[in-house]
Structures are given as structure tokens and as C-alpha cells.
Amino acid sequence: MSILLVGYRGSGKTSIGKKLADRLWQPFVDTDDLIVRAAGRSIREIFADAGEESFRDLETEALRQALALKDHVISLGGGAVIREQNRKLIQDSGHRVIYLRCDPATLHQRIAADPATAANRPALTPSGGNLDEIKAILAQREPWYRQVMSAELEVTHLSIDDAVVYIVRLL
Numbered sequence: 001m002s003i004l005l006v007g008y009r010g011s012g013k014t015s016i017g018k019k020l021a022d023r024l025w026q027p028f029v030d031t032d033d034l035i036v037r038a039a040g041r042s043i044r045e046i047f048a049d050a051g052e053e054s055f056r057d058l059e060t061e062a063l064r065q066a067l068a069l070k071d072h073v074i075s076l077g078g079g080a081v082i083r084e085q086n087r088k089l090i091q092d093s094g095h096r097v098i099y100l101r102c103d104p105a106t107l108h109q110r111i112a113a114d115p116a117t118a119a120n121r122p123a124l125t126p127s128g129g130n131l132d133e134i135k136a137i138l139a140q141r142e143p144w145y146r147q148v149m150s151a152e153l154e155v156t157h158l159s160i161d162d163a164v165v166y167i168v169r170l171l
Contacts, residue, residue, distance in 0.1 A: 001070070001071070001094060001095055001096060002026075002066075002067075002069055002070060002071060002072040002073065002074055002093075002095040002096075003020065003024075003026075003072075003073050003074065003095065003096045003097075003098065003167070003171065004074050004075075004076055004090065004093075004095050004096065004097045004098070005017050005020075005073070005074070005075045005076065005098050005100055006076050006078075006080065006081060006090075006097060006098070006099050006100070006145050006148060006149065007078065007099055007100035007101065007102065007145060007155075008078045008102065008107055008134070008137070008138050008141065009078040009107070009111060010102065010106075010107040010108075010110040010111040010114070011078075011100040011101070011102040011107065011155060012100055012102070012110075012155055012160060012163060013030075013075040013076070013078075013100055014030055014075050015160050016100065016155070016160050016163045016164060016167070017030070017073050017074070017075040018073075019160050019161065019164045020073050020164045020167055020168075021072070021073035023164055023168060024073065024168075026071050026072055026073050027069075027071075027072050027073070028072070028073050028074075028075070029066050029069060029072050029073070029074045029075070030074075030075040031059065031062040031063055031066050031074065031075065031076050031077050031080060032062075032075070032077045034062035034065060034066065035055070035058045035059055035062045035077070038058060038061070038062065039058055043055065046058065056079070056082065056083060059077055059079070059080055059086070060083060060085065060086055060089075063076065063080055063086055063089055063090070064089065067089055067090070067093045067095065074095075076090075078141070079141070081141060081144035081145055081147070081148060082141070082144070087144060087147055087148050090148040091147075091148055096150045096151070096170075096171060097148050097149045097150045097151075098149065098150065098151050098152075098153055098167055098170060099145040099146060099148075099149040099151070099152045099153070100153055100155045100163070101142075101145075101152055101153065101154050101155065101156075102154075102155050102156050103156040104131060104134045104135045104138055105131060106156045107134050107138070108129075108130070108131045108134050111129060111134075112129075150170075151170045153166055153167060153170065
């Protein structure tokens with residue numbers, strides 16, 4: 001059984017996932033990395049050149065590949081739950097799914113502090129990644145995160161190491 005981490009961009013899926021994988025002696029996989037490797041360009045470039053629908057097709061394929069892995073810690077892209085088909089794949093996988101919930105203001109601070117975000121990630125609305133955008137998209141996606149989750153962990157005030165401890169307890 002693998003462990004899937006879901007949540008909004010900036011919730012810590014990758015940083016927590018890498019530490020969790022080390023703690024559990026399991027490989028770590030990030031579906032965004034699978035997409036970038038397969039496409040040979042950044043997610044921002046995929047959105048700009050081919051559009052969101054093409055990106056979502058690549059995301060579904062990366063999700064299928066990742067879900068076939070056993071005994072891995074897998075970080076899913078924040079929008080992986082948008083498609084009903086993807087939610088069904090996640091639910092039917094038999095893997096543990098941890099929703100990393102985080103306050104929108106904290107997400108905004110984390111995203112703004114990460115220089116790689118602007119270079120590699122597209123804005124998701126005309127708002128360009130501001131707090132209002134985060135609140136709106138999170139309100140849309142949160143029911144989907146909860147639909148696929150096995151457990152929810154509030155990570156707003158947790159360090160990466162503390163989050164790993166709590167996730168291990170949830171398993």
C-alpha cells in the first residue's frame with residue numbers, strides 16, 4: 001500500500017512527502033515531476049503552449065502510473081482531484097490518502113516565498129495567485145480532497161517533522 005498526499009499548492013505535499021518517505025524507507029514520487037519529465041517542459045510551459053486540458057490529460061496519465069506503485073509515498077498535484085475520473089482512480093487504488101489541509105493565508109505566504117512557484121507554476125485564475133484566488137480554488141477543491149481522503153491533517157502550524165510524526169500515527 002502506498003501513501004498519497006493531496007492538498008493545495010504550498011500545503012507541503014512534496015517537502016513532507018520526501019521526509020515521510022525517508023522515515024518509512026519508501027521511495028518518493030511527485031506526479032508533477034512525472035508530468036514534467038514526460039512532457040520535457042515545465043507545468044507553466046505546458047499550460048501556456050497546450051492549455052490546461054492537455055496538462056490535465058498528462059496529469060491523469062501520471063496519476064495512473066503513480067497509483068500502480070506499491071509501498072511509495074506519492075505527492076499528487078493540487079489539481080489532480082479536479083477530474084471525476086481521477087477521483088475514482090484514487091478512491092479505487094486501495095492506497096491511504098492524507099489530505100494536508102492548510103489555511104489560505106498561510107498557503108499564500110508559502111507560495112509567495114517560493115521562487116520556483118512563479119517560474120514553474122501557472123496562475124490558476126486571472127487573479128494571478130493572490131489570496132482571493134487561493135480562497136476561491138480551495139473552496140472548490142476542498143470537497144474533492146475530502147471525498148478521496150482516508151484522513152485529514154491540519155498542517156497550517158506544523159513543521160515538516162511534526163507533520164511526518166502525525167502522518168505516521170494516522171497510518
